Amino acid sequence: MKNLLVMKFGGTSVGSAARMRVSAGLAAAEQKNRPVAIVVSAMSKVTDLLLDTMRHAEAGDRDGMESNLARLRERHEEACRELLPAADQGAVLAQLHDVIDEFERIVNGMAMLGERPPRSVDEAVAVGERLSVVLVSEFLRVSGTPSVGVNARDVVVTDAVFGNASPLMEPTRVKAQEKLLPYLEQGLLPVITGFNGASADGRPTTLGRGGSDFSASILAAALDAAELWIWTDVDGIMSADPRLVPDAQVLEEITYAEAAELAYNGAKVLHPRTLAPLVEKKIPVWSKNSFAPEKPGTRIVPSMAVPQGARAVASMRNVALVSLEPASAEMNGVQLMARSLDAIARADVEVLVVSSSSYRQNFCLLVREDELERSLHALESALALELAHHYVRPIQVDRNVGLLAAVGEGMQGKPGLAGRIFTAISRVQVNVIAIAQGSSELTIAVVVRRDGLEKAVKAVHAECGLGMRPPVPVFPFGQSEGRAPRGKR
Ligand code: ADP
Numbered sequence: 200m201k202n203l204l205v206m207k208f209g210g211t212s213v214g215s216a217a218r219m220r221v222s223a224g225l226a227a228a229e230q231k232n233r234p235v236a237i238v239v240s241a242m243s244k245v246t247d248l249l250l251d252t253m254r255h256a257e258a259g260d261r262d263g264m265e266s267n268l269a270r271l272r273e274r275h276e277e278a279c280r281e282l283l284p285a286a287d288q289g290a291v292l293a294q295l296h297d298v299i300d301e302f303e304r305i306v307n308g309m310a311m312l313g314e315r316p317p318r319s320v321d322e323a324v325a326v327g328e329r330l331s332v333v334l335v336s337e338f339l340r341v342s343g344t345p346s347v348g349v350n351a352r353d354v355v356v357t358d359a360v361f362g363n364a365s366p367l368m369e370p371t372r373v374k375a376q377e378k379l380l381p382y383l384e385q386g387l388l389p390v391i392t393g394f395n396g397a398s399a400d401g402r403p404t405t406l407g408r409g410g411s412d413f414s415a416s417i418l419a420a421a422l423d424a425a426e427l428w429i430w431t432d433v434d435g436i437m438s439a440d441p442r443l444v445p446d447a448q449v450l451e452e453i454t455y456a457e458a459a460e461l462a463y464n465g466a467k468v469l470h471p472r473t474l475a476p477l478v479e480k481k482i483p484v485w486s487k488n489s490f491a492p493e494k495p496g497t498r499i500v501p502s503m504a505v506p507q508g509a510r511a512v513a514s515m516r517n518v519a520l521v522s523l524e525p526a527s528a529e530m531n532g533v534q535l536m537a538r539s540l541d542a543i544a545r546a547d548v549e550v551l552v553v554s555s556s557s558y559r560q561n562f563c564l565l566v567r568e569d570e571l572e573r574s575l576h577a578l579e580s581a582l583a584l585e586l587a588h589h590y591v592r593p594i595q596v597d598r599n600v601g602l603l604a605a606v607g608e609g610m611q612g613k614p615g616l617a618g619r620i621f622t623a624i625s626r627v628q629v630n631v632i633a634i635a636q637g638s639s640e641l642t643i644a645v646v647v648r649r650d651g652l653e654k655a656v657k658a659v660h661a662e663c664g665l666g667m668r669p670p671v672p673v674f675p676f677g678q679s680e681g682r683a684p685r686g687k688r
């Protein structure tokens with residue numbers, strides 16, 4: 200739809216009645232000039248609470264379940280009371296209770312079974328977004344912006360990989376156009392659940408943690424939107440996570456590829472798959488701060504005229520390094536690598552880094568810690584015979600590791616940058632365990648000791664000159680003395 204603006208509000212942007220009021224106001228203001236559809240996350244921490252409740256259910260811990268359910272109710276009831284006029288509260292509370300009762304029925308089932316079937320988890324965990332939709336759409340309505348709540352289960356069609364589903368874009372486009380365009384044409388503002396979808400045969404799915412960004416980009420692509428604005432709690436995409444690096448600065452502009460690499464390597468500000476649906480239609484994205492909407496934010500664009508070299512540093516703590524090595528001439532390193540990667544791919548594990556040594560023929564794979572068990576199981580069963588006959592050494596696992604990645608288009612054109620990055624890391628006495636550059640020309644990925652990760656991120660950020668410039672000192676008589684250097688070189 201020509202001129203359509205899709206907006207996504209993250210958990211903190213709908214984290215309380217006050218935040219919902221601000222976010223709804225931002226959407227309503229834009230809707231005065233052009234059609235707007237919004238995608239909302241669950242209120243902050245609610246998804247964690249839902250997942251925790253399911254774990255209590257599986258363990259048969261009724262008290263834990265009940266106390267979480269009470270917190271879930273209280274949080275949304277309180278938001279409802281603060282957000283809406285007394286006359287509207289009764290009907291909206293009833294809608295909220297219906298959704299929470301549905302959640303309670305599913306967790307009761309889990310408690311009876313003593314397990315959490317993935318399909319039921321996906322159905323239950325989407326409840327957080329459904330509750331947000333009720334509150335935000337009702338608030339918009341009572342404050343004069345006609346709106347309609349939509350469960351993305353009726354719009355976003357995915358494969359059946361529960362917990363980490365991928366969209367099927369063609370059927371999604373058909374459904375989105377059928378369901379959402381008529382609302383938009385009538386001047387209604389659709390408020391759509393982030394995070395969830397359903398398989399073609401109607402089974403509920405979710406798109407992975409942090410998946411509401413992805414929901415918004417799927418819908419922006421499916422509706423041929425003019426722009427996507429992702430509202431969060433920081434001023435845009437920054438040169439590093441500001442929680443780790445206090446002098447991180449906001450990037451004015453960044454390419455799809457750079458943003459995707461940052462997200463893939465752990466920058467939580469975007470879900471790693473957000474940019475993919477937008478590439479074909481080159482839909483521009485803004486990352487903006489709903490706590491400071493006047494700030495420009497970061498514009499994410501298909502490409503930039505002049506690549507800028509290193510732009511940002513991302514990092515990931517919860518990773519593990521799996522090392523494999525042949526132990527006899529019966530198997531060489533390449534064969535072992537091929538067999539292992541095949542097994543890992545079949546287990547649907549994402550490999551973050553591969554690093555090998557041609558002399559010892561050994562190699563290591565970096566995987567997310569929550570996928571480690573699955574990875575080991577896949578490797579051990581694929582290599583069972585070779586391990587039993589000692590053609591392959593026992594698989595080694597190192598959990599005391601973290602991943603750091605410097606990202607930027609044009610980095611490959613900067614000779615010596617990789618060397619400077621390693622020197623900066625060793626200067627702060629952190630061990631480099633593995634290195635990967637090349638698979639993507641815009642990332643240099645380094646595996647370091649986990650306890651040194653934060654120090655290493657700060658050191659690389661400074662070495663690449665990415666920090667904010669300190670304020671220029673003002674001297675008497677209006678003279679100022681040059682610019683302060685951008686970090687050490
Ligand atoms: P939302 O709930 O809005 O989706 P998230 O918590 O998922 O927000 O993502 C925003 C957070 O991402 C920020 O608070 C920040 O700590 C973190 N973050 C990590 N890396 C970066 C980065 N490079 N730029 C900005 N924020 C980052």
Ligand code: ASP
Nearest residue numbers: 240246394408409410411
């Ligand atoms: N609520 C979901 C999560 O916490 C999705 C999202 O917020 O993007 O993972």
Ligand code: MG
Nearest residue numbers: 209409467468
């Ligand atoms: Mg997020």
